[in-house]
Amino acid sequence: MKVRYTFRCYPTDTQAQELSRVFGHTRFTWNWALRLRTDAWANGERINYNQSSAALTALKKTPEHQWLNEVSCVPLQQSLRNLQTAFGNFFAGRAKYPRFKSKRDRQSAEYTTSAFKYTNSVLSLAKIGKLKVRWSRSFTSQPTTVTISKTGAGRYYVSLVLDETPQTFAKTGESIGVDLGINRLATLSNGERIANLRFTRKYETKLAKAQKSLSRKTKGSGRWNRQRIKVAKVHEKLSNARVDHLNKVTTDIVRRFDVIAVEDLNVRGLVRNRKLAKHISDASFGRFVSMLDYKCVWRGKALVKIDRFFPSSKRCWCCGYVAQAMPLTVRNWQCPDCKREHDRDENAAKNIWNFAVGLTV
Template identity: 85%
Template sequence: MKVRYTFRCYPTDAQAQELSRVFGHSRFVYNWCLRLRTDAWANGERINYNQSSAALTALKRTPEHQWLNEVSCVPLQQSLRNLQTAFGNFFSGRAKYPRFKGKRDKQSAEYTTSAFKYSDRVLSLAKIGRLKVRWSRPFLSSPTTVTISKTCTGRYYVSLVLDEQPHRFEKTGESVGVDLGINRLATLSNGERIPNLKFTRTYEKKLAKAQKSLSRKTKGSGRWNRQRIRVARLHEKLTNARIDHLNKVTTDLVRRFDVVAVEDLNVRGMVRNRKLAKHLSDASFGRFVSMLEYKCAWRGKELVKIDRFFPSSKRCSCCGYVAQTMPLNVRNWYCQECHTEHDRDENAAQNILNFALGQRVNAHGATVSL
């Protein structure tokens, strides 16, 4: 199984200068090839990866582009592969048309096995040398691909692609339904409630003040650049805090339960509601589900996604009665059939679990009444 681990690294000043050159060369090749393929498409032609690779070889031989030979050829070639992947995602409908890379965006360069050496936690890159890496977690196999990146805040990271079989958690025999929400990040079918820490609300005053200060400075000046980095660090701190919380919650769920059931929410459509868009984005439902998905696959657990049109909130988990309407402001309701009082989120989580278990039984040929 292919896994990716990311570690913080600390290049020396000379290495940082060389990495800046590698990033710039890789960015130039990516943008140059994107322009080449875009112009060719406008003229009714199509350029594939092999043709773009041959064009890059010819470009490096021209006198005005001899500087492309100053760095390792592997990151430049990988830029073409990344662009090919971007076009593949575009034509498959999974992403928008590739855009040009900017020097103030996140920078990255990818190295394959021919351009790096790894042995006993010592990583050396071609024409860069040995990197100081903070190895924060153990792994057994050797990396097949190394990607070094620099964030907008000036921090460097090394990402390793490994072929490993992650450690599987012990089976507990327990199942749980999870209902996602804004007031509470998740409500479990067993009654547990996971709070939504609302990180955007925590940092929004600091961000507003920092961004206001940035807008008052002359764009491109030294003070503007320093303030831009301060704003980027606040955004990075917010993102890291959110991801850390989601990682802890999802790992705990996968560790404790063998079957985790969630709704297949249309997050892209939900954020079009301008009144809830900020809160939905802050809760990160999509990232929450994607984390559950890959962690269940890694740890030998099962994730069941329920159809988004299943009336989990309006359905009574005791008798199956379905209410006609259920506005968002209704958090508790009485069933007209069995007269049971329900907490909206807990009832939805129980319905999600019941439906998921029914789906699993049906998959084995049994008949279940839902």
């Protein structure tokens, strides 16, 4: 099974300069190939990876593009392969049309086995040398690809792809239904409630102050660039805190339950609600479910996705009565048939669990 592990790395000043050159060459290759393929498509032609690779080889031989030979050729070829994948996803309807890359976005370069060496926790990249990496976990297999990246906040990360068999969690014989929400991040069918820590609200004052200071500076100046990095650091801290919380919550759920049932939410449709879009994005429903998905595969558990049109909130989990309407303002309701009092989210979680284990038809 292919797994990806990411670690923080600390290049020297010389290595940082060389990496900046690699990022620039890789970004140029992507943008050049994207323009080449876009212009060809406009003229009724199609250019694939092999043709763009041959064109890149010819480009390197021209006097005005000799500088492309200053760095390892592997990241440039991988950039073409990644562009081919991006076009494949676009034509399959899984993604939008590939975009041009900017030097102010996240920078990355991918190396294959011919351009890096990993031995005894020492990682060395072609024309870069040995990198200082903070290894936070151990692994036995050799990495197949290495991606080094630089975030907008100026931090460097190394991402390794390995072929490993993750350790499975012990079977508990338990199953659970999970209802996602804004007031509470998740409500479980056993009555357990997981708080929504609302990280955007926690950092929004600090972020607003940093962005206000950025807006008062001349774009492109040294002070503007230093303030831009400060804003990026706040964004990165917010994102890291959210991901850390989601990782802890999902790992705990996967560890305790063998079968986990969730709704297959249309998150893209939900965020069209301009009153709730900010809170839905902050809760990260899509990432929560995707984390449960791959962790269940890794750990030998099962994830069941319930149809998004299943009336989990409007249906009484005791007698099956379905209410005609259930606005979001209604957090508690009483079933007219069995007179049972329901918490909206807990009732939905129980309905999701009942449907997953076959108690609901």
